Amino acid sequence: MESKSAVAASPFDPFPKSFDALLVANGSPPTRKLLRALAGRASCVIALDGGLAALFRCGIVPDHVVGDFDSAPERPLRWAVKNGAQLHRRPSADKPDFAKGLDLCKKLKCRRVVALGIAGERLDHVLSALHFSLSARGLDVTLATKEIVLFPLRGRVRRSLNIPRGHTLSWFGFPEAQSCTLAGVRWPFTRRRLAAEGFHSLSNEPKAKTVHLQQRSGRSLFVVSIRPQKTPF
Numbered sequence: 001m002e003s004k005s006a007v008a009a010s011p012f013d014p015f016p017k018s019f020d021a022l023l024v025a026n027g028s029p030p031t032r033k034l035l036r037a038l039a040g041r042a043s044c045v046i047a048l049d050g051g052l053a054a055l056f057r058c059g060i061v062p063d064h065v066v067g068d069f070d071s072a073p074e075r076p077l078r079w080a081v082k083n084g085a086q087l088h089r090r091p092s093a094d095k096p097d098f099a100k101g102l103d104l105c106k107k108l109k110c111r112r113v114v115a116l117g118i119a120g121e122r123l124d125h126v127l128s129a130l131h132f133s134l135s136a137r138g139l140d141v142t143l144a145t146k147e148i149v150l151f152p153l154r155g156r157v158r159r160s161l162n163i164p165r166g167h168t169l170s171w172f173g174f175p176e177a178q179s180c181t182l183a184g185v186r187w188p189f190t191r192r193r194l195a196a197e198g199f200h201s202l203s204n205e206p207k208a209k210t211v212h213l214q215q216r217s218g219r220s221l222f223v224v225s226i227r228p229q230k231t232p233f
Contacts, residue, residue, distance in 0.1 A: 012163065012164050012167060012226070012227075014142075014149045014161060014163075014224055014226075015038060015041070015114055015142060015144075015149075016041065016112055016114070016142070017041060018041050018042075018043075019041060019042055019043070019112035019113065019114055020042070020043050020044070020105070020108075020110035020111055020112050020113060021042060021043065021044050021045075021046055021105050021108065021110040021112075021113045021114075022038050022039055022041075022042035022044070022045045022046065022113075022114050022115075022116070023046050023048055023051075023098070023101045023102075023105075023113060023114070023115040023116070024045070024046070024047050024048060024051035024052075024054055024055055024062070024115075024116050024117050025048045025051045025097065025098055025101075025115060025116065025117035025118050025129070026048060026049055026050030026051045026053075026071055026097070026117060026120075027117045027118050027119045027120035027122075027125060027126075027145075028117065028119055028120045028145070028146060029053075029054040029057075029117055030054065030116040030117060030144070030146065031146070032057075032058050034116070034144075035054060035055070035058055035060065035116065036058060036060065038114055038116065039055075039058075039060050042114070043110075044063040044064065044108065044110075045060060045061075045062045045063050045064075046062060046063065046064045046065070046066060046101055046104060046105070047062040047064070047065045047066070047072075047080070047085075048066060048067055048097040048098060048100070048101045048117075049065075049066070049067030049068065049069060049070065049071050049072050049097045050067075050071030050072050050073075051097075051116075051117050052065055052072045052073070052076045052077065052080060053072070053073055053076055054116075054117060055076075055080075056073075056075075056076035056079060056080075061079075061080060061083040061084065061085060062080055062085050063084075063085060063086065064085060064086050064087075064088060064104060064108075065077070065080055065085050065086070065087050065088065066087075066088040066090060066097065066100050066101050066104050067088075067089075067090060067097040067100060067101075068089070068090060068091045068092070068093070068097065069087075069089060088100075088104060095132075096125070096128055096132075098115070098118065098125075098128065098129045098132055099128075099132040101115075102132055102133070102136045102139060102141070105136075105139060106136070106138060106139065110139070111138065111139065111140060112139075112140050113139055113140065113141045113142070114141075114142045114143075114144065115129065115133075115141060115142070115143045115144070116144055118143050118144075118145065119145040119146075126145075129143060130143070130150070130152055130174065130221065133152040134152045134154050134174065134219050144226070146226070147225065147226055147227070148223050148224065148225055148226060149223070149224050149226060150221060150222070150223050151221070151222040151223075151224075152174070152219070152220075152221055153177065153215060153219065153220045153221070153222060154218075154219050155217060155218075156215070156216055156217060157213070157214065157215050158212075158213075158214045159212070159213050159214075159222075160210050160211070160212050160213075161210065161211050161213075161224070162209060162210055162211075163206040163211050163224060164206065164228070165205070165206055165207070166228030166229065167205075167206065167224060167225045167226075167227070167228055167229065168203045168204065168205060168224070168225045168229045169185065169201075169203075169204050169205070169206065169211065169222070169223065169224045169225070170200070170201055170202045170203060170204065170222075170223045171194060171200065171201040171204070171213065171220060171221070171222050171223070172194060172196070172200045172201075172220060172221045172223075173193070173194035173195040173196055173198070173200065173218065173219070173220050174196070174219050174220050174221040175195065175196040175219070176193065176194060176195040176196065176198075176218050176219070176220075177193070177194045177195075177215045177216075177217065177218030177219055177220035178193055178215070178216050178217045178218050179191045179192075179193070179214075179215065179216035179217070180192050180193070180194050180213070180214065180215045180216075180220065181212075181213065181214045181215075182201060182204070182211070182212070182213050183208075183211070183212045183213075184206060184207060184208035184209075184210055184211040184212055185201075185204045185205060185206055185207055185208075185211055186204060186205040186206075186207050187201065187204050187205075189201070194215075194218075194220050203229075
C-alpha cells in the first residue's frame with residue numbers, strides 16, 4: 001500500500017503544506033504524483049463515489065467514502081472497507097457527490113480542503129463544484145484540474161502566492177467582488193470591482209516573486225495555470 005508520506009513539491013506548488021481533507025472526485029483523475037503528494041499532506045482523504053477508483057490504483061486507502069455509490073466499483077469498495085475506510089451512503093439526488101463531500105467535511109470539523117478530479121467531459125460538474133465551494137461557509141476550498149488551480153474566494157480575503165514567471169493567472173467576479181487589488185503582476189489594479197458582466201483580469205502574468213491579492217467582499221474565482229504557458233489559455 002502507498003503510505004501517506006509527503007512527496008517532494010514541484011517548483012510551482014500552490015497547495016497548502018498541510019490541510020484537513022483531500023477530496024477525490026470522479027472526473028479526470030489527477031496524476032499519481034500529485035495524488036500521492038497531496039494525500040501525504042492531508043489529515044484525512046475522502047473519496048467521492050467513483051473517485052475511489054483513482055485512490056485504488058495508487059494504493060491510497062481513503063479514510064472515508066461518500067456518495068450514492070452508483071459509480072464506485074465493487075472491488076475498490078471492498079478493498080477500502082477491508083482497510084478501514086468508513087462508508088457514508090448518501091442516496092439523495094438533491095445534491096451531487098461533491099456537495100455531499102463538503103457536508104462531510106463540515107461534520108468532521110475540517111476547515112481547509114483540497115479537491116482533485118473535479119473536471120472531465122462535463123463542464124456543468126465543474127461549475128457545480130465552484131458553486132458549492134463558494135457556498136460552503138466555514139470551508140476554504142482549493143480545486144485543481146490537470147491544467148489549472150482554482151481558488152474560490154468569498155468575503156474579505158487577503159492572499160500572497162509565489163507564482164513563477166511563465167505561468168498565467170486570471171481573476172473573475174463570480175458573479176462579482178468589490179474593492180479588489182492585484183499586485184506583483186504585469187497588469188496590476190487597485191480597488192476594482194470584478195464582475196461577470198464587467199472588469200476582470202484574464203491571462204495576467206507574474207512580474208514579482210510574490211503575487212498579492214485582496215478583496216473586500218463578494219465572491220470571485222482566482223485561477224493559476226499549473227504549468228508555464230507559451231500562449232494564453
